[in-house]
Ligand SMILES: NC(=O)C1=CN([C@@H]2O[C@H](COP(=O)(O)OP(=O)(O)OC[C@H]3O[C@@H](n4cnc5c(N)ncnc54)[C@H](OP(=O)(O)O)[C@@H]3O)[C@@H](O)[C@H]2O)C=CC1
């Protein structure tokens with residue numbers, strides 16, 4: 001890949017929170033040119049009128065997905081920042097319009113030459129939950145509907161970059177993890193892989209800023225409902241549980257059942273997870289920390305904090321970083337792991353761009369090295 005090449009990028013769902021953060025990061029990315037922005041209710045508006053903070057930047061107007069002339073627009077990458085269930089139909093439709101090579105067995109042409117000449121290699125990075133679960137029945141159970149693109153569901157690569165880097169480099173369709181799973185999995189996978197913690201009794205207490213719920217109008221997200229207050233939701237039933245369990249099972253080579261309770265806290269961005277684990281055999285909080293330090297030694301975005309510094313959302317705001325630390329628990333044989341990310345960056349748009357960089361053969365950190373904003 002040429003270091004100075006500009007890739008043509010489209011953002012579906014640019015009028016939402018993750019879409020807007022994608023635009024913010026893509027503006028500063030040296031190898032991307034924003035060629036398409038879509039919205040639903042905001043179609044026909046300029047992005048600057050939807051998000052006035054983009055004043056001064058040369059960005060295309062928002063159009064409806066139905067208006068996109070797919071092959072002609074010649075995109076190299078499509079980010080899909082749409083609600084789950086919508087995303088699968090849109091991605092299936094666009095890959096068919098493009099006669100994409102991922103659809104190999106579905107392409108109906110008379111000759112192999114014809115098929116090759118029509119094939120597109122556009123890269124698709126989905127931020128929604130639609131392609132994260134590998135099992136069709138698990139998807140139907142937790143998302144309340146049958147999946148409309150099961151062939152693609154099987155071909156998508158789970159986009160937890162630090163764990164699936166080699167697969168992501170070769171992928172055409174990447175399913176970025178949910179924000180809660182990102183922090184939980186980065187904390188737990190190296191420990192389960194090394195057999196340092198038990199697969200039972202993993203308790204995840206999670207907190208998110210309100211932008212995690214998206215920009216569409218919902219009564220429970222009004223200022224009066226969320227300010228000066230904090231509340232749990234999805235207790236025992238949140239759809240991120242099967243996603244976290246799926247990936248922990250891969251790491252431990254055993255079934256894992258977790259307890260996971262998310263809370264909504266009155267801040268715009270940020271996510272903090274306090275994770276209680278049971279140690280295996282003679283393991284200690286110190287051996288857990290040593291394992292995390294070793295696993296993430298060369299990682300640009302995952303940082304294990306020194307001493308007893310407690311991860312906090314203010315340490316990662318606006319950045320693609322995940323900060324983690326391990327603490328002893330007063331209950332013998334247990335440890336406490338705490339992780340913080342920005343849900344709109346490492347939890348969605350930043351990780352999506354990290355994956356795009358790999359898919360295009362660019363340096364993984366390109367456009368993502370902004371330091372966190374503090375205060
Ligand atoms: N917010 C977060 O922290 C995270 C979000 N995600 C996932 O990323 C995706 C986007 O989230 P987020 O940005 O928060 O959501 P928002 O609700 O803020 O934005 C959704 C976007 O999708 C568009 N849209 C909605 N319905 C349709 C439709 N039927 N057809 C076409 N476009 C449509 C909206 O357009 P318009 O507004 O113009 O109607 C808007 O641009 C979701 O799947 C979410 O679960 C993943 C990780 C973290």
Ligand SMILES: CC(=O)N[C@@H](CCC(=O)OP(=O)(O)O)C(=O)O
Nearest residue numbers: 127128129178179180208212213
């Ligand atoms: C605060 C809040 O509401 N957060 C969202 C999760 C955001 C996210 O990661 O959503 P996806 O899995 O849909 O991509 C929720 O709990 O549903």
